[in-house]
Amino acid sequence: MSLTSALTSAMSGLRAASRGSEIVSSNIANANTPGYVRRTLSISSDTGGGAVGVRINGVVRHVDQQIINDRRLAGAETGYRSETTSALTRIEDLIGTPDSAGSLAARVADFEQSLITASSRPDATERLTSVAFAAKDLAQSIATVAGGIQDARTQADRSIDAQVTRLNDALKGVETLNSRIVASNASGTDIAALQDQRQQLIDEISEMVPVRTVPRDHGAVALYSTGGAILLEGRAVEVGFDPANTVTPYESIGDGTLSGLTLNGVSINTSSANGRLHGGTLGAQFEIRDEIAPAAQAQVDAIARDLIERFEDSAVDPTLAAGDAGLFTDEGNPLDATTELGLATRLSLNALVDPDQGGETWRIRDGLGAAAPGDAGESTLLIALTDVLGATRTQASGSFGPSPLSVEGVVASLSSQIGTDRLREDRQLSFANAQFTELTQIELADGVDTDAEIQNLMILEQAYAANARVISTVDEMFDTLMRI
Template identity: 70%
Template structure:
C-alpha cells in the first residue's frame, strides 16, 4: 500500500467515524423523543484503482413498519373506546343508580312515598303540596336527563367539527412533508428527520381515523382509511363538515338537519356498521351523535310516555274528560303518541296542581277536573295515583321488551340497561388500552437503547483513534523523508 493510499483510507475512515459518532449522539439525545427512529450509518469498502477506504452509503432509519401499523390501529381503537365510554359514564351519571340520591329511581320513590303520605292524611295541605312538588321534581329530573342527552349530542357535533379541521390540516402537513422528502432524495440529502416528522403526523391522523400507509415512489406515502376512503394520494383529500353547534332531539342526518361527512365533495357513510372513517375518535363522535344518544333519547321518551299514560286514564282520575291531560303532560297538552320524539324534554306537571305555576295542590286529592275542593278526608284519588305507579303494564314504546313493568321497575330497567352498556364499554376499553400499551412498549423496545449506543460510541472512538494514528504515522514518514 502506498503512502497516498494509506492516507486516503485513513481520511475516509475519519469521515465515516465522525458521521457515525454524530448519529450515535443524536440517537442518545433523542432516545425519549416521540416519533424518533434509531439511525445507523451504512458504509462499505471503496476500491478505486490503487486507493482504498470507506464509502458512506447513507443513513439507515430503523423502524418496524408492521408494529407501527398495529400500534396505530390499536391507538385508534383506544381513542374510540375512550370516547364512547366517557359518553356512557356521562349518561349513566345523569340517570343515576337506584341507591344514589337525586337519581331518577330516587325521585320516583320520593314521589310514590309522598302520595302514600298524603293518602294517610288527605286533609293536610302541606302533604298534598309535597306530593305535587314530588311529581314536579320527577318531571324535572326526566327533563334533565333528556337535556343532558342532547348536550352530549351537541358536544359530539362540536368535537366532529374541530377534529375535521385538525384532520384536514394534518393531511396537508403530510402532503407537504412528502414534497420535501422527494426534493431531499433528489439531492441525496438525509431524510430521516422528515420521516420522523411524517410519522408523528400520521400518528395524529390515526388517532382520529384508522389508516393504512402505502409506500409510493421517491420516499412518499399514500394514506387510506381502513374503511376504504382515500385520504392522501399525491394530494390530500378535503374532508367536509358543517357543524350545527346546538343539536335538538328532532335533528338527524337522515332528514338533512345534521351534517354528515364529505370527502372531496362526495358524501360518505358515517355509521358504526359501515362508516368509511369509522374506528377512531372521529367515528366515535358520529356514533355518539347519531346512534348512541338517539337510542338513549328513545328510552327516556318511552319512560316519559309511560308516566303520562299511567295518570291520563279516567279510571285513575274520574274528573278527567276524554282528551284532557292527566297529572303529567306534554308541555301542558295531552299525550300525542305520534309526537313521542323529544317527549322527555317537554314533560311537565299539570299546571292545575303545580304550586310553581299557580296551581292548587288540593286537586291531587279531589281531581284535576274538580272546580272546588271536595271531602278533605277522601283519599280515594291519592290511593289511585299511588296504585297507578305500581300497576304492571307493558310499555307502548322503547326497547324494554314484552314484559310488564311498574313505574319503579321500568326506571330500574332503564338504569340497568345503561349500567350494562357502560360495563361492556369499560371492558372493551380495558382490552383496547392493554393492547395499545403492549404494542407501544414493543415499538419502544426496538428503539434507541442508550447502553448499546454508548458501546457503539466506544467502538467508533477506537476506529477514529486508529485512523488518526495512521495519519499521524504518515505525517511522521513525510517528515522523515523531508529530512533525508
C-alpha cells in the same frame, strides 16, 4: 498500498467515524423524544478507482413498520372505546343508580312515598304540596336526563368539527413532507428527520381515523382508512363537515338536519356499521351523536310517555274529560303519540296543581277537573294515583321488552340497559388498552438504548483515533522522504 492510498483511506475513516459519532450523539440526546427513531450509519468498503476506504451509504432508521401499523390500529381502537365508554358513563350518571340520591329511581320512589303519605292524611295541605313537588321533581329529573343526553350530542358535534380541522391540517402536513422527502432523496440529503415528522403526523391521524400506510416511489407514502377511504394518494383529500351550534332531539343525520362527512365534496357513510372513517375518536363522536345518544333519548322519551299516559286516564281520575291533560303533561298539553320525539325534554307537571304556577294542590286529592274542593278526608283518588304508579303495563314505545312494567320497573330497566352497554364497552376498552400498551412496548424495545449507544460511541472514538494515527504516521513518512 501507497502512502496516498493510505492517507485517502484514513481520511474516509475519519469522516465515517465523525458522522457516526454525530448520529450516536443524536440518538442519545433524543432517547426520550416522542416520535424519534433510532438511526445508524450505513457504511461499506470503497474500492472504486483502485483506492481503499470507507463509503458512507446513508443513514438508516430502524423501524418495524408492521409493529407501527398494529400499534396505530390499537391506538385508534383505544381512543374509540375510550370515547364511547365515557359517553355511556355520562348517560349512566345522569340516570343514576337506584341506591343514589337524586337518581330517576329515587325520584320515582319519593313520588310514590309522597302519595302514600298524603293518602293517609288527605286533609293535610302540606302533604298534598309534597306530592306536587315530588311529581315536579320527577318530571324535571327526566327532562334533565334528556337535556344531558342532548348536551352529549352537542359536545360530540363540536368534537367532530375540531377533529376534522386537525385531520385536514395533518393530511396537508403529510402531503408537504412527502414532497420534501422525495426532493431530498433526489438530492441525496438526509431524510431521517423528515420521516420522523411524517410518522408523528400519521400517528396523530391514526388516533382520529385508523389508517394504513402504503409506500410509494422515492420515499413517499399513501394513506388509506381501514374503511377503504383514500385519504392521501399524491394529494391529501379535503374532509368536509358543517357543525351545528346546538343539537336538539329533533335533529338527526338521517333527515339531513345534522351534517355528515364529505371527502372532496362527496358524502360518505359515518355509521358504526359501515362508516368509511369509523374506528377512531372521530368515528366514536359520530356514533355518540347519531346512535348512542339518540337511542338513550328514545328510551327516556318512552318513560315520559308512559308517565303521561298513566295519569291522564279517566279511569284513574274520573274528573278528566277526553282530551284533558293529566297530572303530567307535554308542556301543558295532553299526550300526542305522534310527537313522542323529544317528549322527555318537554315533560312538565300540570299547571293546575303546580304551586309555582298558581296551581291548587287540593286537585291532587279531588281531581284535576273538579270545580271545587271536595271532602277533605277523601283519599280515593290519591290511592288510585299510587296504584297506577305501581301498576305493571306493557310499554307502548321504547325497547323494554314485552313484559309489563311499573314506572319503577321501566326506570330500572333503562338503568340496567345503559349499565350493561357501559360495562361491555369498558371491557373492550381494557382489551384495546392492553393491546396498545404491549405493542408500544415492543416498538420502544427497538428504540434508543443509551447504554448500547455509549458503547458505540466509544468504539467510534477508537476508530477515529486509529485513523488519526494513520494520518499522523503518513505525514511523518512524507516528511522523512522529503528530507532524503
